Amino acid sequence: MLAIMGFSKQYPALMENLRRPITGFTFAQLSEELAKLGKEKYRTQQVFFWLYRKRVRTFAEMTNLSKEVREYLELNFYIPAPPQVSMQVSQEDNAHKYLYKMTDGKTIETVLMPIKDRLTQCVSSQVGCAMACAFCNTGDMGLMRNLATHEIVDQILEVARNYPDSITQKYGDRITNIVYMGMGEPLHNLQNVLDSLDILTHPHGFNISHRKITVSTSGLVPQMLELGKKTRVNLAVSLNATTDEIRDQVMPVNKRYNLKALLDGCKEYELGPGRRITFEYVILKGVNDSRSDAQRMLRLLDGIPSKINLIPYNPHPASPFLRPELPELLAFQKYLLDRGATATVRFSKGPDILAACGQLRSKEALRSKYAERAARV
Numbered sequence: 001m002l003a004i005m006g007f008s009k010q011y012p013a014l015m016e017n018l019r020r021p022i023t024g025f026t027f028a029q030l031s032e033e034l035a036k037l038g039k040e041k042y043r044t045q046q047v048f049f050w051l052y053r054k055r056v057r058t059f060a061e062m063t064n065l066s067k068e069v070r071e072y073l074e075l076n077f078y079i080p081a082p083p084q085v086s087m088q089v090s091q092e093d094n095a096h097k098y099l100y101k102m103t104d105g106k107t108i109e110t111v112l113m114p115i116k117d118r119l120t121q122c123v124s125s126q127v128g129c130a131m132a133c134a135f136c137n138t139g140d141m142g143l144m145r146n147l148a149t150h151e152i153v154d155q156i157l158e159v160a161r162n163y164p165d166s167i168t169q170k171y172g173d174r175i176t177n178i179v180y181m182g183m184g185e186p187l188h189n190l191q192n193v194l195d196s197l198d199i200l201t202h203p204h205g206f207n208i209s210h211r212k213i214t215v216s217t218s219g220l221v222p223q224m225l226e227l228g229k230k231t232r233v234n235l236a237v238s239l240n241a242t243t244d245e246i247r248d249q250v251m252p253v254n255k256r257y258n259l260k261a262l263l264d265g266c267k268e269y270e271l272g273p274g275r276r277i278t279f280e281y282v283i284l285k286g287v288n289d290s291r292s293d294a295q296r297m298l299r300l301l302d303g304i305p306s307k308i309n310l311i312p313y314n315p316h317p318a319s320p321f322l323r324p325e326l327p328e329l330l331a332f333q334k335y336l337l338d339r340g341a342t343a344t345v346r347f348s349k350g351p352d353i354l355a356a357c358g359q360l361r362s363k364e365a366l367r368s369k370y371a372e373r374a375a376r377v
């Protein structure tokens with residue numbers, strides 16, 4: 001230990017590069033790291049407590065750890081705190097959209113949504129997205145890279161460290177729900193998402209119930225089945241069409257896993273007792289909003305414990321799609337309800353700050369897209 005400390009004093013820059021982000025380690029992984037140095041398991045509990053309950057920014061604040069352990073942590077790890085580039089608050093529904101800068105300069109967005117008695121945070125799992133859904137602003141960016149485990153966890157930690165008073169006065173300092181519905185296809189970054197879920201649900205970590213966390217997918221069937229085997233969080237599947245012809249057009253993933261493969265996968269998915277799969281359905285005027293669509297949807301979901309979220313499309317610049325009128329939407333919902341389905345209309349949060357479903361996109365990507373367009377005209 002002393003030798004390492006002497007080395008670190010001599011070569012601080014090199015040690016800096018060797019330090020790893022501690023919020024990327026699950027409880028088991030961190031225990032293993034500490035065990036290598038003969039540190040007992042309860043040290044991990046203490047470290048998790050300081051990281052996720054007290055949300056400290058330095059190891060020096062972990063006052064019930066011995067000086068020796070704190071120095072060891074300092075030498076081997078760092079506590080990340082991504083710089084906040086901006087924060088916008090929706091005037092319509094008080095959604096808070098945060099933009100954070102990663103160490104490589106890429107930016108990601110996360111949205112905090114105070115809704116009645118729930119404080120829900122929507123997190124990103126990738127920078128951009130490879131799935132190229134036709135109605136989605138993020139999909140338009142293409143995939144830049146996966147987020148590391150700590151970059152997923154740090155979104156929640158950093159937002160929580162800085163909750164505005166208006167949030168803490170109503171909700172205290174605890175998030176109640178997490179949805180993996182920000183930038184990216186979570187199951188395209190499965191291992192890091194699983195590790196982040198481990199940290200979020202661990203009793204010594206954030207200690208959020210599996211039932212309060214939802215992971216969405218555009219329909220990566222094998223990864224979806226793996227998710228069901230490895231964790232008990234809720235699953236949301238983006239359906240968005242009732243024929244392969246339309247789904248091929250709006251969600252190219254359908255060419256790999258068509259509706260039959262997707263729904264067979266949903267039937268096979270390991271659901272706990274009383275649990276249901278949420279099917280998200282972004283309603284696009286004249287594309288997937290007909291009576292025949294509603295009829296087919298009921299047939300497709302027959303036999304799957306399900307609830308349907310109808311999401312009125314959120315237009316964004318350059319999109320060819322339109323939102324149906326409210327009476328048409330409600331008629332679509334009524335058709336489903338009258339036939340025994342559970343179907344809600346979910347208006348996305350923060351439409352005025354482009355925080356709604358399918359609108360998240362880093363500003364740098366927007367800027368480059370507009371620059372490209374400007375160059376063409």
Ligand code: SF4
Nearest residue numbers: 129131133136139184
């Ligand atoms: S809707 Fe989701 S999966 Fe599809 S492109 Fe957008 S972020 Fe990716």
